[in-house]
Amino acid sequence: MKGLRDFVKLNLVIVFGVEVISNIAVAGLIGYFLDKWTFNNKVLFIIFLFLGVASGLYNGIKDLLKEAEKYEKLDKKDDNGNNNSNSS
Numbered sequence: 001m002k003g004l005r006d007f008v009k010l011n012l013v014i015v016f017g018v019e020v021i022s023n024i025a026v027a028g029l030i031g032y033f034l035d036k037w038t039f040n041n042k043v044l045f046i047i048f049l050f051l052g053v054a055s056g057l058y059n060g061i062k063d064l065l066k067e068a069e070k071y072e073k074l075d076k077k078d079d080n081g082n083n084n085s086n087s088s
Contacts, residue, residue, distance in 0.1 A: 012067055019063065020056035027052025 031048025038044065 009071070012064060016060045018063055019060045020053075023059065023080065024049065024052040036081030 028045065029046045031045040031052075034048070035042055035044040
C-alpha cells in the first residue's frame with residue numbers, strides 16, 4: 001500500500017505541470033486572438049500570458065496543498081491505527 005501511495009504522490013507532480021501549462025496555453029491563445037482581433041500590438045497577448053501563469057500557479061499550488069493535507073490525514077490515521085494495534 002505504501003508503494004502505491006508513493007506512485008500517486010509522483011503523479012501529483014505530473015498533474016501540477018499539466019495544469020500550469022494548460023492554463024498558460026489557454027490564456028495565451030485567448031490573448032493572441034483578442035490581440036489579433038483588436039490592437040495587433042501584442043499587449044493583450046502578454047497580459048493574458050501573465051494572467052495564465054498566475055492562474056496556473058495559483059490553481060496548481062492550491063491543488064497540491066489540498067492533496068498534501070489529505071495525505072497528512074491518511075498518515076495520521078495510519079499512525080494511530082498502527083499504535084492501537086501494537087498496544088493491544
